[in-house]
Amino acid sequence: MLRVIKSFQYAFAGCSFLLRTQTNAWVHLLATVTLFIVCCFFHLSTTEVVLLIIATASVWVAELFNTAVEQVIDLLHPQWHPRAGRVKDLAAAAVLVTALSALAVAAFIFIPKIIH
Template sequence: MLFEKKKGFGRLFDSIKNSLSGLANALLTENSFRQLFIITGILFVIALCVDVSAVERLFLVSSCFLLLVVELLNTAIESAIDRVSLEIHPLSKRAKDIGGAAQLVTMLMTVTVWAMILL
């Protein structure tokens, strides 16, 4: 199916609309993303309340947002794999496991950043 792509601000507005739709979909359908979203909201408030420098606050907040980004990418990978086939395949498992590993590494990084700044 061929269609003409929008240009200029129309394309920008459509892109934002699609991104917000993806965010809403993740919040409504993905428990792990919803949990991380709530945790990130709490950590964001804490980051605004603690007595740290602006750069340290930036690291605290950025590490939390990175958690959400990686979870969204991991969910996208899992959805694409499931779209191709629901049968168990070693490459599908590998892709999903590596996406999960990226999330684990990001969580460890976030915990490390918070611990180094606050402790």
């Protein structure tokens, strides 16, 4: 049981590190809170809610992995190097693609409801 508690402590430490060090995490947090407030004003099906949760969680997972990649690159190669920069750019691009996909999911769900 102690090991399970420790694993949660490590996970929360990772979330805390993300919010303390990554400005974009605050943008994602604002978007997440805004999304779930907006959800309260629309009649959403269970499927729509699940899709929004998956899309939002995917953005957070991408941001966490991006931050982990950046930390590893900085540890292994503290000086700037084009290949290290490219790896960081690719990780950041993964976040961008995930965020744009989540935005598309939200648009497909909310735009028809706003129009009608």
